[in-house]
Amino acid sequence: MNADFYLDEKAYQVLLDACNNMHFTEIVGGVVDFNLLYDDYWLQDSAVIENIRFAKGEWEVYLVFAHYKNPYRLIKRKITSCFCKSKAETCAHYMRRLAAKDQRGTLQVDKNLFQYNGN
Amino acid sequence: MVNTKQKIIQAAAELYNTHGVASVRLQQIADSAELSIGNLAYHFKNKEAITLAVFQKLTDEVRQILNVFRQSSDFLDFDQQLGKWFSFQQRYAFYFSDNTPWPEKKLQRLRTQLFSRLVCQIQKRFDFHCKRGAVQPDTAQRDYRVVAETIGMTVTLWPLYRGLQGKLADNEKEYKRAIWSQFLPYFTSRGLAEYNELIQPLLAPKE
Numbered sequence: 001m002n003a004d005f006y007l008d009e010k011a012y013q014v015l016l017d018a019c020n021n022m023h024f025t026e027i028v029g030g031v032v033d034f035n036l037l038y039d040d041y042w043l044q045d046s047a048v049i050e051n052i053r054f055a056k057g058e059w060e061v062y063l064v065f066a067h068y069k070n071p072y073r074l075i076k077r078k079i080t081s082c083f084c085k086s087k088a089e090t091c092a093h094y095m096r097r098l099a100a101k102d103q104r105g106t107l108q109v110d111k112n113l114f115q116y117n118g119n
Numbered sequence: 120m121v122n123t124k125q126k127i128i129q130a131a132a133e134l135y136n137t138h139g140v141a142s143v144r145l146q147q148i149a150d151s152a153e154l155s156i157g158n159l160a161y162h163f164k165n166k167e168a169i170t171l172a173v174f175q176k177l178t179d180e181v182r183q184i185l186n187v188f189r190q191s192s193d194f195l196d197f198d199q200q201l202g203k204w205f206s207f208q209q210r211y212a213f214y215f216s217d218n219t220p221w222p223e224k225k226l227q228r229l230r231t232q233l234f235s236r237l238v239c240q241i242q243k244r245f246d247f248h249c250k251r252g253a254v255q256p257d258t259a260q261r262d263y264r265v266v267a268e269t270i271g272m273t274v275t276l277w278p279l280y281r282g283l284q285g286k287l288a289d290n291e292k293e294y295k296r297a298i299w300s301q302f303l304p305y306f307t308s309r310g311l312a313e314y315n316e317l318i319q320p321l322l323a324p325k326e
Contacts, residue, residue, distance in 0.1 A: 009235055016243040019189045024250065 042067055043075075048100040050092035051076070052085070059088035063099055124162050126152045128176055131169045136211055140170060140219040171222040177214045178226060180207060181233050188240055192251065194318050197244055201298060204274050205291045212278035212288070234275065241267035245305070253310030254302075261305070270301050296322050 007015065043065055051062040058081040066074035079095050082088040121129070130152035134143045145166055149159045163169045184203045190196050207214075214230070221227040245263040248254040257263050273280075277297065281288035288294065299318060306314060 006229075006232060009239060012236060012239055013243065016188065016240060017246070020243060020247040020250070023189065023192045023247070 042073065045069075045101065046074075047071075048096050050096045052088050052092055054085075058083060059085050061088050061092045061095060063092075063095060065099070123152075123154070123158070124172070127154070127159060127162055127169060128172050132173045132177070132211055135170075135173065135213050135217070140213060140217050145169075167222045171226070174214070174221060174223075174226050174230075177211050178229055178233070180211075181214070181230075185233060185236050185240065188243075189247065192247075194248075194253075194314060198295065198299075198318055198321065201274070201295050202291065205294050208275075208278050208294075209289065215275040216279040234271065237274065238264075238267045238271040241270050248310060253307060253313055254305050255307055263305075266301065266305070270298060273298050273301065292322050292324060 045068050046065040047068050049064050049066075051064055053060045053062065060081045061079045062076055063079055064074055064076045066072075080091060082091055127148060131143070131148045134147055134151055138147075143166075145159060146156060148166075148169065149156045152159070163172065184200065184207060187200065187203075188196075190199075215234070221230075242263050245254055245257070245267065249256055249263075255261065277294055278288035299314070299322065303311075303314070
């Protein structure tokens with residue numbers, strides 16, 4: 001570090017204030033913070049369809065997630081927006097494929113692949 | 120392994136602490152470092168160069184003490200820093216109290232800045248504990264900047280004050296008690312309870 005460099009008192013005070021504030025803002029999380037895992041668990045078994053909408057001069061891409069047994073249980077989320085309709089359609093297509101459940105069940109995950117010995 | 124330069128700096132710092140910077144001669148430093156005066160002159164051309172190296176080392180140490188701030192959210196954080204200040208004062212009390220002109224103005228300026236950082240840290244500690252309800256809020260009658268300056272004075276000039284009384288400043292608990300007692304009037308009931316639980320047992324004299 002350059003020995004000639006130093007913070008003036010005002011800047012130093014701001015720095016100390018930031019250190020102090022960290023103790024009020026960065027607190028350890030609780031069990032309730034994991035509630036989203038239970039709340040959103042149903043999304044694992046949902047059908048996904050894309051929805052494109054023209055608004056404020058842009059083509060907005062939405063994905064609609066609906067529970068496969070109860071279609072009234074659904075959420076709709078805006079993913080992105082494009083200036084061109086065909087681009088929005090392409091984008092929506094790939095986004096849907098990314099988000100949808102693997103319906104044919106051809107994708108496989110082997111848990112043993114995650115076990116490796118680093119030594 | 121300690122090299123010769125470090126040995127000279129260490130010996131000079133110890134002598135400065137005992138006798139004051141102005142009263143120490145090169146021969147004393149050489150004797151204390153177990154070197155010939157010729158060897159001493161090989162490493163440092165004069166006393167001013169040694170003094171400069173000593174103050175540079177001490178300035179780095181003070182910086183390291185001040186680099187640690189708010190590691191925990193209770194009073195122990197400051198108590199640990201006080202322990203470091205006490206250890207520093209035992210070895211190098213002259214750093215803050217000696218009035219001999221320093222060999223380099225830049226270092227002297229740095230010492231002033233470090234002292235103002237110490238005061239700033241104390242003031243921010245007040246702010247922090249005030250925010251978490253352990254210290255009473257700052258008001259026009261209760262200006263924590265002024266209190267912080269007084270505490271900063273005690274932290275840095277404690278050995279000098281004890282010397283004026285003809286007493287030794289070698290008791291860490293006494294040193295800490297003198298400083299914590301300045302915080303006491305500003306604690307809330309919560310702060311006082313925390314102080315009694317965490318700090319008071321550490322400051323109690325041995326039976």
